[in-house]
Amino acid sequence: MSDISYAQARTSNLVFGRSALIGAAAVLVVLVALFAGARFGLMLALGLGFGVALEGLRFGFAGPWRAMILRREPAGVFAQLLAIGLVACVAIPLLAAHPEELSGAQAPIGWAMIGGAFVFGAAMQVVLGCGSGTLVNAGSGNPIGLLALPFFAIGSFAGAYHLVWWTDLGALPILTLRGGLGLVITLAGLGLTAGLFWILGKPGTRKLPARYVVAACVLAALAVGNLVVAGQPWGVVYGLGLWAAKGAVALGADLSGSAFWAASGSVQRLNTSLLTDYTSLTDIGLIAGAFGVAAWRRGGLSQALPSYPARAWVATVVVGLVLGYSSRLAFGCNVGAFFSGIATGSLHGWVWFIAAFAGAFVGIRLRPLLGLEARA
């Protein structure tokens, strides 16, 4: 075969492969819409969008925090704050105008919540994957993300199982910033946070790259879509816990001893299809969307898998469990608590951010000790 015809065949294969990816995504969305309902098909489409945006634009949460702490590069955190601010501009007024149809990511601030956020912040730096990051990493073929994911789900199930006991250790009432004044305070808080990171950031690294601006705008649009379609904000860890809870029930487990899983709402969701659970659908979309981007890229799936020592794999299993458990005590991960919490006016989102960022300093120190990177 000549060089030209070989190149033509490769191009043709590439076009066929990419067309198949788009077709498969469309078929999946239509099937869910037909067999579960139009709202659920839309939720899967939004989830696919989240996955494509995060993997395609290489936007995340754990990585930018690491860049800020280790190298004083604040651009990624600026993009996170920009996305949250854009969502807040729409979500807080919408929630005020339609409180009967839409609910925010509101949760109480408490001892367990703060501790859970601190531990989650540390754990997500160990495996360099937060709630959404672990799903995206798994979908794009990262072996650490893939191994952590099932244990994240089991941890989330266990954390929810014990949630009420932990919350009873002490928690404030739910504190929410509402309406126009709530939006102004939220935007001022985001601006002050950005200002602080600007001061702490290294000169020359403060400019927001166009890729991050696009990612922030796309994520914000998808998050608002999530709120409008589902009536609730974007979340991750509830769905993962539900997957493990359904597995436990299928294996004969009795969940009646858990105030969380025995509650009527939980029982109803345990008995209905995952294809009607909003966070499950966006979680599925995150994995599948990231897979689609990795398969779309030239050579995206042909990278050789890295080699890690045995202790790194053991650490990944333990950290996966910790990520899941701590995120339930913290009333969410970087998505449900930090992103959606702040964007919908919940003060627990701000406390989560401070506690998790403090935990990230610990996680960054732990990562090389556990064999997940070359020791400096």
Added chain:
Amino acid sequence: MTRRFTASLAIFGLVALIGLDVIASPPNPYRAPPMLAFGSGLAASGGFCGALPE
């Protein structure tokens, strides 16, 4: 071994999860809510990571 193997495992896991769940709890499109929660007049009722037990 490349990422093709691990990414395929992730997709296989998803397919297995959804397949087993559909067998155990088949969805019913005739009980589906309106396409958008916004404007539906119905209270939001999905599970969320910030929610305490109902």
